[in-house]
Amino acid sequence: MKKGIIFLVLVVLLVGILLAGCGEPPVSQAKFQQFQTKTEGQFTAQGARIGEAERVVKTIPDMAKDITTIKNDRDTDKAVQLVQDQLKAEKADRQSDALKAQLDALKAKDAELEKDIAEIENELKDINQSPQYPPSYPPSYQSQIFRAEVYNGENFDQYIGSFQESTIDHDWGSGGPAGLTDYFSVRWESISPDIWFESGNYQFKVRVDDGVRLYLDGQLIIDKWLTHAATTYQVERYLSQGYHNIRLEYFERAGQAVIRLSWQLKS
Numbered sequence: 001m002k003k004g005i006i007f008l009v010l011v012v013l014l015v016g017i018l019l020a021g022c023g024e025p026p027v028s029q030a031k032f033q034q035f036q037t038k039t040e041g042q043f044t045a046q047g048a049r050i051g052e053a054e055r056v057v058k059t060i061p062d063m064a065k066d067i068t069t070i071k072n073d074r075d076t077d078k079a080v081q082l083v084q085d086q087l088k089a090e091k092a093d094r095q096s097d098a099l100k101a102q103l104d105a106l107k108a109k110d111a112e113l114e115k116d117i118a119e120i121e122n123e124l125k126d127i128n129q130s131p132q133y134p135p136s137y138p139p140s141y142q143s144q145i146f147r148a149e150v151y152n153g154e155n156f157d158q159y160i161g162s163f164q165e166s167t168i169d170h171d172w173g174s175g176g177p178a179g180l181t182d183y184f185s186v187r188w189e190s191i192s193p194d195i196w197f198e199s200g201n202y203q204f205k206v207r208v209d210d211g212v213r214l215y216l217d218g219q220l221i222i223d224k225w226l227t228h229a230a231t232t233y234q235v236e237r238y239l240s241q242g243y244h245n246i247r248l249e250y251f252e253r254a255g256q257a258v259i260r261l262s263w264q265l266k267s
């Protein structure tokens with residue numbers, strides 16, 4: 001009997017357990033439709049996402065293109081910058097070249113000036129070294145060949161002044177040089193380099209009132225230091241080719257005053 005009860009309890013427990021295992025009630029039609037709707041919504045959403053993804057994927061080539069463009073732009077910017085830098089460098093070079101050219105020009109001018117200066121210095125040296133007239137070459141002309149010194153008194157007593165002239169040829173009448181009348185003296189001398197003569201025999205002629213002394217190369221060749229009316233004196237001398245010094249001294253006491261010097265080649 002006891003065993004029967006235990007068996008019964010066990011059976012009851014077993015049935016309870018079995019019943020508990022199949023506790024869920026069967027799914028209703030409404031719930032199934034609800035589930036179906038939800039699932040379909042999820043599919044749709046997923047489809048939209050896929051579509052979006054596909055669209056994004058489609059834009060990738062465009063994006064790649066954009067990236068290339070940007071890259072190209074960057075490259076262009078770089079290229080522009082490079083060109084600008086080059087231009088700047090070239091401008092700087094050009095400026096530098098221009099300055100260099102200016103400097104070179106100045107240096108060249110400086111060298112030219114130095115050359116000119118050297119030439120002038122050489123010319124000056126030549127001029128200083130050579131005589132004013134080369135001895136073998138007669139001057140083309142001498143406008144003033146005598147310097148005359150005028151004195152008060154018959155013996156060069158008081159210096160009054162001087163003048164220059166190319167010939168000695170005066171007839172002062174009762175007057176004289178520098179406003180003087182009577183009692184004066186005059187000394188003429190050829191100015192360096194003196195007077196050019198071709199070689200030959202020359203006749204020197206003096207007409208004088210009153211006294212005269214004529215020197216040729218320092219040698220007294222006419223000596224008439226006396227008072228008298230106008231008188232002509234002459235003397236012949238041989239001269240070598242070249243420059244010769246002539247000095248003429250003259251005095252006047254009173255009355256008429258005449259002095260004239262000339263020369264000519266005789267042979």
Ligand SMILES: [Ca+2]
Pocket residue numbers: 209210228252253254255256257
């Ligand atoms: Ca006289």
